[in-house]
Amino acid sequence: DAKTTQPPSMDCAEGRAANLPCNHSTISGNEYVYWYRQIHSQGPQYIIHGLKNNETNEMASLIITEDRKSSTLILPHATLRDTAVYYCIVSYIYNFNKFYFGSGTKLNVKP
């Protein structure tokens, strides 16, 4: 599976958009980009995923560059409850979501 690179931490003001970047320059055509987050002492929570098109759901938007080598997770109006570690994971489409986690980004939402 392709490796991902994320900044170790980011700050965001409450109510503002949080934009979390992820680099996955070695991604292949059969690999999805997944985003999960983990709030302290809980299991990871699914946020969104995509293959090559931009995606949006009730939680977030996922912007994937045209060359697919990087992506950005956007939380449109961050709240204090969005404080968590966010993981960007690239995984082969047919492996039932066998994930190799990187270090993730700790997002700190501040009042």
Added chain:
Amino acid sequence: GAVVSQHPSWVICKSGTSVKIECRSLDFQATTMFWYRQFPKQSLMLMATSNEGSKATYEQGVEKDKFLINHASLTLSTLTVTSAHPEDSSFYICSARDVGRTEAFFGQGTRLTVV
């Protein structure tokens, strides 16, 4: 979304004893589940792939005789930590994916403390 449940949420055991952790898919069938381990302030580390009706596949460096995995039905996988020692204390998490979907869901995790 699909629900994956683990039991127990936390357990304390004495050194040398064995502990069983259950992972259930509540509203879907899962032929494949995954077990992860997470130490404090670290990321999740994949331990093994649990396959229904067949042997589990372990990641390099994970002792298969130490961490016994059984996936006897399409909704249940169990992880047994045998002869547990304090260094096995960790947060154990499972995940599963419904065959009709392309995203996996994780259990809430099990905090194991070996004393």
